[in-house]
Amino acid sequence: GGYFSGDQGLLLRDGILSLCSDLSPDAVPLPLHERRDMEFLLIDVLNEVTRRHSDDVTCAAIICDPVYLNIVVEEREDLLSPNFITLESLREVRRAGCNVYVILLANGFQASRLLRFGDRILDTRAKFVLLHDFRLFHSELHYLWKRIVNVGVLVTRRVDIWRNGKFHYSRALFKDKTSNLNGETLNVVYLDHVPSVVALKDNATNKIGGVEIEILNTLSEKMNFKPKLYQPPNADLHKWGGKQPNGSFSGLLGEMVSGRADVALGNLQYNPYHLELTDLSIPYTSQCWTFVTPEALTDNSWKTLILPFNILYTYGMLLVISLPKLPTGWSIRLLTGWYWLYCILLVVSYRASMTAILANPAPRVTIDTLKELVDSKVICSGWGSETKAFFINSLDEIGQKIGERFETIDDPIEAANRVAQGTYAYYDNKDFLKYLSVKRKNAFFMNSVNNSTNTSTIVTNDSERNLHIMSDCMVHIPISIGFHKNSPLKPLADIYMRRVVEVGLAEKWLNDAMYPIRSLETNEEEIKALMNLKKLYGAFIALAIGYTLSFISLIGELFYWKYIVKRDPNFDKFTIDLYYTMKNKKQ
Known part of the structure; x- marks a missing residue:
């Protein structure tokens, strides 16, 4: 099938030919009849491409000028800012799902401006056939060739010979170039967030570990590239980042949107907000996101002996x-x-x-459900305005109530301090909340063993509460690795990541990242005094209560004997048994 317009052949508005084929192995060449040899040759090439790539090619778009075909893109048109008809045509090609682009523009400057404009409109993962021009490889356009890699550049040399309806050498015209990047250096921006990325620091070197670092090492080995790790500016302040008044983005997302980074590591949630700014890989895990809440200060250990x-x-x-x-x-x-x-x-x-x-000590007074959280007086908090919008736009009434009193806070250590004071509840994934809880309770030990790069001060005193992670999950969120928009690395990276997840390596790396934290938590639970002087107070309290009740009973009995029994006219201290006998008869 295709778009026909009389003697003009295939026409998709002005300047774009959309040639769609059935893609079955028995596909028959389209009966297209043109008067120019260039058109015949182009049609034969496209038919051959659809036969040899029947599983991949869905649609082909041809952009040309009057030098090569009579389907015209005017020479005076500035393709960096094309007219409305050309723009709509490009969008129609994207909506039609075309994954083969043939750009036949004699003016290399015009072709370069088209590629610069079409960076986000054209499907950069598609297959491209271009005419060679040195202006396409200017230093200002180098970033394009990091995104458009499945491209065949038409140079004036013999690649293959078309004879008798077939290629003579049968060479692969669209070889996947991402399978071997030949040691190319890729910029990888990361954010320290347990368990995805764990930054360890000692006196000599900085070591980075975590689930996503292990996945990155696997991808770099299979795809043959060298990762260059770095953190975004002011990472402790901006973290994932947000939109600035001037329209740019800060933090980790700012590095991706600006194109300075090729890969992003930092526990990126698979949600529409992140998908709009970056390309996300398939999720490698699903995390439980909930709140860490303060425990009650009530201590009933003094009742141990009377419980x-x-x-x-x-x-x-x-x-x-x-x-x-x-x-x-x-x-x-x-x-x-x-x-x-x-x-x-x-x-x-x-x-x-x-x-x-x-x-088994008596259960502690904790908040474990969302209803209990809403009924409590604590203030809900978390990172970023997107989290607050998530609760406000929730379809459930409890989520909306949480959103009404939700506050954003940038520093998780400060949030943990407020939670310990009994006024806050902090929202994050369960593994990170466990890390915060254990870090507070083992501040000195964690700094000596884990050597965290976080320089925030943890303040503890006897009046602060313990941190408790709710058993209920607010939501289970898939977690992915980020690539810049229209990244050619994503399709092959998804294949390798799917294999990593299927064989259980992602789960194994997650357990490895959380093992030091879980071991510290286990040791802390094992070290507890079963009996101490404070718990022995219960015996003295029970004795004091018994003596008090006995003394009150004695006083009451003496009062009754002196002022009621002895004043009875029938009472005789020498015949007390007769007095009680007569009294029982009256009753």
Whole structure:
């Protein structure tokens, strides 16, 4: 099929020929009849390309001038700022999915301006056939040839011979050049964010590790390039970056948008915002994003010795033993026997409960669900205005309530300090929150072992709360590696990354990056005192409470004896038994 216009042949508006084929192995050459030999030759070449690349070629677009074909791009037209019809034609080619471009422009300056303008409109991953002109390789256009790599430049030398409807040498015209970059140096911008990128610093050198660094090393080995790692300016302040008043971007995204970096590492979320600015690889993992919240300061360790007592159990034991109506001898014996049995059961139950409580301390008061977070008074916080917009635009009511009181904060260490003060909850992925929590509790040890490059000060005191990571996940977000827009490296990199994920290397590297943090967290949980002087306070408190109740009961009994019993007219201290007998008869 195609676009026909009488004697003019194929025509897609002014200056663009869109030639679409069925792409089946048995495709028949299109019955196109033109009067010029150049047109016949071009049609034969395109038919041969569709046969040999039937699985790849979907559509071909031809941009030419009157020197080569009668489908005209006017010589006076400035293709760096083309007219509306030409611009719409280029967009139509992109929408049609054409992945073969044949540019036949005799004016090399005009062709260079077209490529500069079409950098983001043309599909730079497509196959290109160009006429050679030294003006296409000026230093100002070198960045184009990092993006357009599947290009065949038509030079005045013999590449192949077309004879009897086929090529004589059968050479590959569109060889994939990204499989071997011949040791080319690629600029890789990174951001220190556990577990994707972990920056380790010692006295001699700086070492960078993490999941994405291991993936980058694998890609560099398979695709034969040398990564040049660097951090964006003011990385601690801008981090991923955002849009500035002048329209540019700062931080890691600014390096990608400006074209200074070829690859970006830094726990990039696979979301529409990042996809608009960069090309993202296939996700290599999915992270749980949630909040780290403060624990309650309530400490019930002083009740350790009295926690095994349960008033309901005590009532149950007493009510099971039925007392006799008359105080006979056998009744007293039964009462005494059952009372001894009750004491034995009480001691056994107390010892069992005491052991269980000492082995498994009482649960801490924490925030574990989004509803509990909304009902609490803490302020939700996180990095970047995009995170705040994510909650505000949430379809769920709880997410919208979180967005209403969400505050942006740039420094995660400062956020952790505020969380410890009991006023904040910080939003990030679970692994990074675990790193923050362990780093606060093991500040000195983490700095000596991990030697983190972060110079923020961690302030701790006895009145601060522990950090607790919520068990509920707000959302599971895919994580990818970033490439600059229309990067030719992405298709092959996706293939290698898919293999890395399928064989489990990504999961293995994730466990390796988190192992030091998890080991420190385990050691901290194991070091705990089962009994201390503070917990022994419970025995004295229970004794004091018992003495107090006994003294009040004694005072009440003496008051009742002196002011009620002894003032009764029937009371006689010499015949007390007769007094009680008469009183029972009245009742």
